[in-house]
Amino acid sequence: xxxxxxxxxxxxxxxxxxxxxxxxxxxxxxxxxxxxxxxxxxxxxxxxxxxxxxxxxxxxxxxxxxxxxxxxxxxxxxxxxxxxxxxxxxxxxxxxxxxxxxxxxxxxxxxxxxxxxxxxxxxxxxxxxxxxxxxxxxxxxxxxxxxxxxxxxxxxxxxxxxxxxxxxxxxxxxxxxxxxxxxxxxxxxxxxxxxxxxxxxxxxxxxxxxxxxxxxxxxxxxxxxxxxxxxxxxxxxxxxxx
DNA sequence: TAGGCCATCTGGTCCT
DNA sequence: AGGACCAGATGGCCTA
Numbered sequence: 204x205x206x207x208x209x210x211x212x213x214x215x216x217x218x219x220x221x222x223x224x225x226x227x228x229x230x231x232x233x234x235x236x237x238x239x240x241x242x243x244x245x246x247x248x249x250x251x252x253x254x255x256x257x258x259x260x261x262x263x264x265x266x267x268x269x270x271x272x273x274x275x276x277x278x279x280x281x282x283x284x285x286x287x288x289x290x291x292x293x294x295x296x297x298x299x300x301x302x303x304x305x306x307x308x309x310x311x312x313x314x315x316x317x318x319x320x321x322x323x324x325x326x327x328x329x330x331x332x333x334x335x336x337x338x339x340x341x342x343x344x345x346x347x348x349x350x351x352x353x354x355x356x357x358x359x360x361x362x363x364x365x366x367x368x369x370x371x372x373x374x375x376x377x378x379x380x381x382x383x384x385x386x387x388x389x390x391x392x393x394x395x396x397x398x399x400x401x402x403x404x405x406x407x408x409x410x411x412x413x414x415x416x417x418x419x420x421x422x423x424x425x426x427x428x429x430x431x432x433x434x435x436x437x438x439x440x441x442x443x444x445x
Numbered sequence: 446t447a448g449g450c451c452a453t454c455t456g457g458t459c460c461t
Numbered sequence: 462a463g464g465a466c467c468a469g470a471t472g473g474c475c476t477a
Contacts, residue, residue, distance in 0.1 A: 295463095300454060302464070307452075331450065 318335050321342055330338060 296455075299456095299464085303455085303466090304453070306465075311452095333450095 314332055314335055317339055318330055321330070321335070321338055
């Protein structure tokens with residue numbers, strides 16, 4: 204197969220290309236190829252089908268059959284080329300789908316990693332993606348705020364000890380969900396390496412146990428044990444709900 | 446059954 | 462040119 208098909212393949216899937224999809228010859232180009240080059244001095248080359256004054260039929264007996272045969276060949280070639288084009292596009296699409304799937308799997312893996320370092324809920328409730336992101340955002344903010352208070356020696360600064368490192372997540376319970384019992388929180392903390400750190404919720408004297416420290420619009424993702432609730436109002440920004 | 450969440454496919458756009 | 466990224470569409474699964 205001569206150049207035209209190769210040209211076609213290299214141009215596949217190139218929507219920005221100004222040429223037609225495949226580099227296939229248009230009917231006019233194809234026609235022009237079949238025409239002898241017009242000499243500068245000679246009469247203008249006859250146009251193809253649809254051109255003024257041209258009927259598409261030859262005056263020469265027998266030439267009509269040749270023309271029909273050429274058209275049939277072009278038609279078959281076009282069908283083959285388009286089939287090839289389709290299969291090539293298909294295989295590229297399949298590859299792109301595969302990459303996209305892989306990319307989303309990586310994204311989900313990263314999200315899982317993020318979940319694993321966030322305080323977890325005892326009933327194994329898996330945070331949704333958006334919840335994970337919001338929770339992480341607020342959690343980071345709360346940790347930073349706690350450290351800031353601790354450095355300033357303000358009330359709530361003691362939360363530095365209460366907010367535990369991520370690897371101790373099981374002993375840093377989020378707020379108890381309606382279905383979870385406080386016992387499981389306490390036992391989880393006791394079994395963890397950082398059991399020495401009292402759970403704010405299991406400790407009645409903990410600010411987190413009082414209403415003054417029940418922050419947020421009943422949204423568990425806004426609650427951080429050990430933080431004074433007015434801190435919440437100073438939060439620079441929350442990822443907005445929509 | 447409606448609504449929420451998710452995975453996947455797809456075409457467009459941007460980047461290297 | 463090819464890959465990454467993005468957003469819209471679609472269908473499946475689960476739960477209230």
